[in-house]
Amino acid sequence: MHELSIALGIVKIAEDETKKANAKKVIKIELEIGILAGVEIDSLNFIWSSAVQDTVLEKAEKEILIIEGEGKCIDCDTKFSMKNIYDCCPNCGSNFKGILQGKELKVKTLEVI
Amino acid sequence: MCGTCGCGSDINGPSILKPGDHKHSHEEHQHHHGEHLHTHDGHHHHHYHDDEHSHTHEHSHRHKVLEIEQDILQNNAVLAARNRGYFEAKNIFTLNLVSSPGSGKTSILERTLTDLKSEISFYVIEGDQQTMNDANRIDALDIPVVQINTGKGCHLESDMVFDAVKKLEMKENSVLMIENVGNLVCPSMFDLGESKRVVIISTTEGEDKPIKYPDMFHSSDICIINKIDLLPYINIDIQKLKNYALQVNPKLQFFEVSATKGDGMEAWYGWLKVQSKKV
Numbered sequence: 001m002h003e004l005s006i007a008l009g010i011v012k013i014a015e016d017e018t019k020k021a022n023a024k025k026v027i028k029i030e031l032e033i034g035i036l037a038g039v040e041i042d043s044l045n046f047i048w049s050s051a052v053q054d055t056v057l058e059k060a061e062k063e064i065l066i067i068e069g070e071g072k073c074i075d076c077d078t079k080f081s082m083k084n085i086y087d088c089c090p091n092c093g094s095n096f097k098g099i100l101q102g103k104e105l106k107v108k109t110l111e112v113i
Numbered sequence: 114m115c116g117t118c119g120c121g122s123d124i125n126g127p128s129i130l131k132p133g134d135h136k137h138s139h140e141e142h143q144h145h146h147g148e149h150l151h152t153h154d155g156h157h158h159h160h161y162h163d164d165e166h167s168h169t170h171e172h173s174h175r176h177k178v179l180e181i182e183q184d185i186l187q188n189n190a191v192l193a194a195r196n197r198g199y200f201e202a203k204n205i206f207t208l209n210l211v212s213s214p215g216s217g218k219t220s221i222l223e224r225t226l227t228d229l230k231s232e233i234s235f236y237v238i239e240g241d242q243q244t245m246n247d248a249n250r251i252d253a254l255d256i257p258v259v260q261i262n263t264g265k266g267c268h269l270e271s272d273m274v275f276d277a278v279k280k281l282e283m284k285e286n287s288v289l290m291i292e293n294v295g296n297l298v299c300p301s302m303f304d305l306g307e308s309k310r311v312v313i314i315s316t317t318e319g320e321d322k323p324i325k326y327p328d329m330f331h332s333s334d335i336c337i338i339n340k341i342d343l344l345p346y347i348n349i350d351i352q353k354l355k356n357y358a359l360q361v362n363p364k365l366q367f368f369e370v371s372a373t374k375g376d377g378m379e380a381w382y383g384w385l386k387v388q389s390k391k392v
Contacts, residue, residue, distance in 0.1 A: 002268055002299035009185040017179055027176065031185075038302050038328040085327045086361040095363040105186060110179045 003043040006105070007051035013107045018056045023112035026060040030109040034067040036085050036102035041066070056112075069102030128262045129277050132245060132252035189303055192271035196278065196306025200289065205236075206389040207289040209307035211329055213322075214295030216315040217339040219247050220372040222290055226254050229382060233389055234287040238277045240269040240294045247292065257281055268299040271306055288389050301328040309388070315340040316347060320354035323361050330361040335368070337381065342371035 014026050033039055041064060052058050069082030073089035074096040080089060082102060088095050184190065200207045210218050219239075226235050237258040239247040248260035259277040261269060274291060283289065291307060293300045312333035314322055317340060323330040330336065336358055338351065351369065358365050368384070370377035 002302055005266075005268075005270070005299075005303075006185055009188060012188065013181065013183055013185065017181055017183075021177060021179055023177065038298075084324075085331050086324055086357075088360065095360050105184060107181045107183050107185060110181055112177050112179060113175070 003040060004047050004051060006039055007044060007047055010107055011051055011055050011057055014057050014060075014110060015055060017107075017110055018112050021112055023056075025056045025058070026110050026112050028061045028063065028109075028111040029057060029107065030063045030065060032065045032067055032104045032106040032108045034069065034102035034104035036069045036082060036099060037105045039105060065108065067101055067104045070100040071097040071102075072100055073097050126264050127266060127273050128264070129273065129280060130245065130248070130260050130262070131280060132248050132258060132260070186302065189271050192275055193304035193306040196271055196275055197308075199278065200306060200308065203283060203285045203287075205283055205285070205287050205289050206391075207291065207305075207307045207309075209291045209293060209300075209305050209310045210313060211293045211297070211300045211310060211333065212295060212313035212315075213297040213318065213326075216295075216313045216318065217372050218292050218295070218313050219250060221313060221337065221339060221370065222292060223250060223254065224372045224375065224378060225382070225385070226251065226256050226290075228378065229385070230254065230256065232386070234284060236281050236283050236287060236289045238269075238274060238281070238289065238291045240273075240292055242266070242294060257283075263294055267294060267296050268303050269293050269305060270303050274305045288385070297322070297326040297329050301332045309334040311335040311337060313337045313339055314354070314358075316343050316349050316351070320349055320351075321357055323354065323358040327361045330358050330365065333362065333365065335384075336365045338367060338369045339372055341369050341376055342374045 071082045072079050073094050075094040076092040078089055078091040212218050235256050237251045237256055239260045241247055242263050245260050248258045251258040259280050261273050261277050310333040312329055368381040370381055
């Protein structure tokens with residue numbers, strides 16, 4: 001259940017940034033989460049309400065932008081979409097690849113008042 | 114809410130103790146919680162200064178959209194970098210040992226420490242949800258050890274290691290072994306500042322573990338396959354296990370050992386000795 005640590009990390013960022021902006025609370029938060037980031041969105045949603053309780057995020061609308069996985073084969077340079085971190089190159093079968101996207105785990109924007 | 118375990122108070126939060134501290138466990142507990150909170154405040158402050166972006170804002174009551182673009186694990190990453198810098202400066206080779214519960218992390222550690230302690234100066238950080246049991250096993254070998262109890266937390270984070278390291282007072286040119294909480298999922302996301310990550314899997318766990326829990330194998334450098342003395346009694350294809358692991362992470366290096374019987378430990382020791390001199 002490391003999603004709780006993730007959620008509390010989000011809360012900390014939101015608290016810090018809201019304070020810096022001299023705002024009172026967050027009305028909308030946009031998160032970017034890649035499908036290869038190792039975060040279960042369902043688990044994150046499940047613990048969200050208890051994690052944000054009594055924080056600037058308590059009433060915030062949460063939008064999660066899911067980033068699809070994409071890799072590039074180190075052996076034959078083919079770009080391919082990845083569903084799992086262990087997907088191999090569909091062209092040559094190599095397991096050596098760079099992950100171009102899908103590992104994202106970011107707070108993208110905060111809309112504050 | 115407590116940042117590590119999610120409990121409503123700090124009572125179940127992480128505690129960091131040396132063996133022998135238990136006599137004053139209650140006071141120690143209070144004391145360490147105090148320290149912990151203080152450290153968090155410190156981080157908060159530090160963090161705040163670090164992230165002074167250039168965007169300026171006027172006082173207004175209208176909606177403002179802040180472009181944050183900040184990695185959620187950044188705080189852990191920053192503290193891990195601080196740990197790593199300290200280890201590098203002191204020439205301390207640091208391993209983060211991860212596995213599911215019961216794969217033999219502590220047994221491998223005990224055997225390694227016993228066999229190599231005359232050649233290498235070791236330090237150990239033990240991570241478990243509860244009990245001093247593992248620290249006491251290491252302490253019995255006369256190796257300096259600190260136990261982190263994460264309470265309800267499922268993994269170690271870099272700030273806990275930072276606090277534990279302060280208690281260890283490590284000498285230069287040594288090896289630090291960090292035994293993470295037994296869990297094949299959560300610890301994979303949290304860099305502790307280690308030089309190498311070692312995932313341990315035992316022969317009784319099934320050959321498809323690496324693709325069932327790919328993140329841990331993806332983020333590790335070394336894979337130790339333990340309990341090979343049981344191979345005659347169980348139905349497992351080691352090559353298949355390795356192939357699955359290599360599919361997740363083609364750069365993984367393997368050692369096949371039996372921590373209880375001692376088989377294969379020499380190769381692992383050889384690697385450890387070379388690495389600890391290279392740092």
